[in-house]
Amino acid sequence: MNLGRVREYEVLALTALIWFLGKFVRYAFPPLFEPLQASYGVSNAAVGAAFSGFMAAYALLQFPSGTVADRVGAVRVIAAGAAVAGLGSLAVLFDAPFVALVGAMLVIGVGTGVHKTVAIRLLARVYPARTGRALGILDTVGAFGGVVAPAAVVLFVSPPPALATPLSRLPGANWRALFVVTGIVALALAATFLVRVPGRLPVDADRGPVRDGPEPSARDYLALFEDRRIGAFVFVTIAFSFAYNGTVAFLPLYLSEAAGLDTTTASLLxxxxxxxxxxxxxxxxxxxxxxxxxxxxxxxxxAAAALVGIVALAGSGAVVLGVLVVALGVGSHGLRPVRAAYLVEALPERLAGGGLGVVRTLTMSAGAVAPAFVGALADVAGFRPAFALLAGSVGAAALVAAGLWATA
Structure with missing residues (x-):
């Protein structure tokens, strides 16, 4: 094996592993909604609001993380975020009231919130000729956190006998141990990133080139949205983020309650x-x-067509719904690296770090609102009307993106 090639991709590998862990801990919560409702006696709206709080904390860190990284360096910001997320995960161990769990979720949201904006800029600088590919790898590895999380939840909620005995010694429900493991791994990755990555970076990759003139002001960032194409693209990202986050927060419950699938099948889908x-x-x-x-x-x-099908064919069984869920995944994941690469290219270099943070703050704020909104609407009208609204949101994003393509 070529050692030089291994070192070349070490930055990408470690950045992607931290993102995997961030996505893992995020998507461990939705499969736990039913156990949480049983343990704490809370409603769909309550667990949806808790997850919205998690996502809001994540969203609010997008802009400051980009600007801080431009000043102190991407490596320090990414490592600090992983460490904070690890400490928040360890706090979930303690059997405390629901409000304490929500507090720990907010800390995890803050820790994971600093990663993506900073990682995009870092990888774009380290791999300038292969930005799309590098971001595709980053998001692919990260999304596998969502693959592993539901299976890990099942393993810890209903552990085999060999695992059940040591788990019984921990306070509270078995699933809390999942977050202990996550916390320990996060702290280890933070330390490894801080030690290994600085020596692998090209010149100016950590903080970017030295700027001539004053630091960008808030007015400079707001002026970005005076460009109609950037404004329209931001609408695309917001509409998609709202729909996607609302879907992933409640898809397991939708499949079990609205589609009539058993809990295990819903988790597999x-x-x-x-x-x-x-x-x-x-x-x-x-x-x-x-x-x-x-x-x-x-x-x-x-993605829009798949969500429409999931609503219209809710009673069609696991096979049909499985195909639609896979199609939704292909469309949703396929968008991610392309969206990020376009933003990196469209924003001026001097505003790239903070500008990307502003866009991601708006995008993730819309995503943060979605779980609370979907949970409340599901309590009032049911899951199918809520998911129909989400399908309409993706459809609107698709139409605006098509308009941008046609007028490019």
Missing amino acids: YSALFAVTFVQLVSGDLSDRLGRFPVMVAALGL
Whole structure:
């Protein structure tokens, strides 16, 4: 094996592993909604609001993380975020009231929230000629956290006898041990990243080139949205994020309550949503070759059609719903690296770190609202109307992206 090639991709590998852990801990919560409701006696709206709080904390860190990384360095910000997320995960061990669990979720949201914006800029600088491919690998590895999380939840909620005995010595429910393991691994990755990555970076990759003139102001960042194409693209990202986060938060419950599947089958289909994440390797590379918008429009169109099918064919059984969930996963994951690569290219270099943070703050804020909204609507009208709204949101994103493509 070529040692030089291994070292070349060490930055990408460690960045992607931390992102995997961040996505893992995020998507461990939705499969736990039923156990949480049973343990704490809370409603769909309550668990949805808790997950929205997690996502809101994540969203609020997008802009400051980008600007801070430009000043103190991406390596320090990424390592600090992993450490904070690890400490928040360890706090879940303690059997405490529901509000304490929500507090720990907020800390994890803060820790994971600093990663993606900073990672995108770092990898774009380290791999300038292969940005789409590098971001495709980052998101592919990260999305596998969603594949592993539901299976890990099942393992810890209903552990085999060999695992049940040591888990019984921990306080509270068995599933809390899952977050202990996550916390320990997060702290180890934070330390490894801080030690290994700085020596692997090209010049100016950590903080970017030294700027001439004053630091960008808030007015400079707001001026970005005076560009109608950037504003329209931000709408695309917001509409998709709202729909995607609302879907992933409640898909297991939707499949069991609205579609009539048993809990185990619903969890397996939820894993399938993330199992197709490898499509990002293809979509990122294709967008480098064919252009960003053709791939984006195809991905959004497929995701919209799949969500419409999940609503319209809710009673069609596990096989049909499984195909639709896979199609939703292909479209949703296929969009991610292309969206990120387009933003990196569209934003001016001097505003790239903070500008990307602003866009991701808006995008993830919309995503943060979605679980609370879907949970409340499901309590009032049921899951099918809630998911129909989510399908409409993806459809609107697809139409605007198609308009941007047509007018490029």
